[in-house]
Structure formats: C-alpha cells, structure tokens
Amino acid sequence: AQTVTQSQPEMSVQEAETVTLSCTYDTSESNYYLFWYKQPPSRQMILVIRQEAYKQQNATENRFSVNFQKAAKSFSLKISDSQLGDTAMYFCARRGPHTGTASKLTFGTGTRLQVTL
Amino acid sequence: GAVVSQHPSWVICKSGTSVKIECRSLDFQATTMFWYRQFPKQSLMLMATSNEGSKATYEQGVEKDKFLINHASLTLSTLTVTSAHPEDSSFYICSARVHYRSYNEQFFGPGTRLTVL
Numbered sequence: 001a002q003t004v005t006q007s008q009p010e011m012s013v014q015e016a017e018t019v020t021l022s023c024t025y026d027t028s029e030s031n032y033y034l035f036w037y038k039q040p041p042s043r044q045m046i047l048v049i050r051q052e053a054y055k056q057q058n059a060t061e062n063r064f065s066v067n068f069q070k071a072a073k074s075f076s077l078k079i080s081d082s083q084l085g086d087t088a089m090y091f092c093a094r095r096g097p098h099t100g101t102a103s104k105l106t107f108g109t110g111t112r113l114q115v116t117l
Numbered sequence: 118g119a120v121v122s123q124h125p126s127w128v129i130c131k132s133g134t135s136v137k138i139e140c141r142s143l144d145f146q147a148t149t150m151f152w153y154r155q156f157p158k159q160s161l162m163l164m165a166t167s168n169e170g171s172k173a174t175y176e177q178g179v180e181k182d183k184f185l186i187n188h189a190s191l192t193l194s195t196l197t198v199t200s201a202h203p204e205d206s207s208f209y210i211c212s213a214r215v216h217y218r219s220y221n222e223q224f225f226g227p228g229t230r231l232t233v234l
Binding site: 046 | 159222
C-alpha cells in the first residue's frame with residue numbers, strides 16, 4: 001500500500017511564529033503530486049499548496065512553503081507568520097500522475113494545528 | 118476557484134431509512150467525482166470514484182448495495198445510503214476533479230453530516 005504518514009497528531013504555535021508540519025510517504029512511482037490541505041472547524045477542505053514530484057524547486061504560496069525531499073520521500077509544510085485563522089487540521093496527500101481512476105488522493109492522518117495568542 | 122456544493126449539509130434519519138446526498142459542481146463540468154467518509158478526528162477515507170455515465174468504482178470494503186452512487190450528469194453525483202444504521206453516522210464529503218490552471222485539480226464540497234438514530 002502506498003501510504004502517507006503524519007507523525008505529529010497535534011501542534012501548537014504562537015501567533016506570528018513559524019511552524020513546520022511533517023509528512024512522509026511511500027510510493028513506487030517516479031512522478032506524482034503532493035498536496036497539503038487545510039480543514040478548518042467548518043470542515044471545508046481547502047488546498048494550501050501543491051508540489052509536482054518532477055520539479056526540484058520547492059513550492060511556495062505566500063506564507064506557506066514546502067520542503068520537498070524526493071529521495072527521502074519527505075514533504076513538510078512550513079507556515080510563516082502564523083495567524084489565528086491558520087488553526088485547522090492539516091492533511092498531507094499524495095496522488096499519482098494518471099488522470100484515470102487510478103489517480104486517487106491518499107491522505108495522511110492529519111495534524112491538528114492550534115495557533116495561540 | 119471552482120465551487121462544489123453538497124445538499125443537505127446535515128441530515129438526521131431513523132434507522133432503516135434511506136438518505137440521498139447530492140454533490141454538484143456549480144461552475145464547471147466534472148467527469149469524475151469522489152465520495153469520502155470522515156469519522157470524528159480522523160482522516161478522509163475514499164469510498165468510491167464516480168464517473169459520469171458509468172458505474173462507480175468502489176474501494177475495498179465499501180458495500181456497493183448500501184452506498185449507491187449515481188453520476189447522472191457532468192455536474193451532479195448522488196450518494197444514497199440505503200437502510201441506514203447508526204454505524205453509518207459520519208461526515209460525508211464529495212469532491213470533483215477538473216482540469217484547472219493546467220492541473221487536474223480536485224475541489225471539495227462542504228460535507229454532509231449524517232446522523233442515524
């Protein structure tokens with residue numbers, strides 16, 4: 001099974017500080033996509049950031065950036081200048097390159113992030 | 118971004134009754150939709166992949182006759198929980214895949230909370 005592992009069930013960070021969420025995955029494919037999704041208390045899943053495995057450059061989206069280590073199969077999310085609105089459950093996910101039914105998102109178990117004053 | 122709606126947002130039903138949940142892509146056509154189930158404080162588990170005009174593909178362990186999926190059009194997929202029982206109580210989330218900004222992107226609905234008494 002191609003799994004996604006998030007080893008930090010819960011994390012806490014003070015407002016304006018930086019926090020890093022960890023994710024490792026297992027895959028036999030050479031090309032794939034990695035994602036971080038945010039699920040706030042409203043339960044709406046929101047895409048935070050996307051990384052294509054064939055791209056060496058780490059993806060960034062404003063305050064969010066990733067550290068993608070392909071050889072180590074590691075994909076961590078760094079949130080800079082944390083805001084209260086960042087409080088949410090964060091899920092790491094992997095998807096294969098194909099567009100057919102084989103291309104499914106596999107989610108990690110999630111990390112609950114609490115941003116405090 | 119693309120919008121996916123779900124209806125109802127929450128439903129309470131008696132044991133033994135059937136419940137239908139609708140998933141609509143509001144401003145795009147989706148050939149593929151996905152149905153997930155999420156238990157409290159847990160990750161999203163894929164139940165089935167729904168393709169317009171064809172039978173859904175169910176994940177291992179998901180009862181096809183209990184969770185009926187119909188993808189009748191490019192903007193609508195429905196999940197019917199037949200003869201619901203208390204153990205079917207959960208949060209059900211759909212998502213729709215579309216080619217968006219050169220990616221095959223998945224957009225998520227806001228979810229439906231099902232409570233079976």
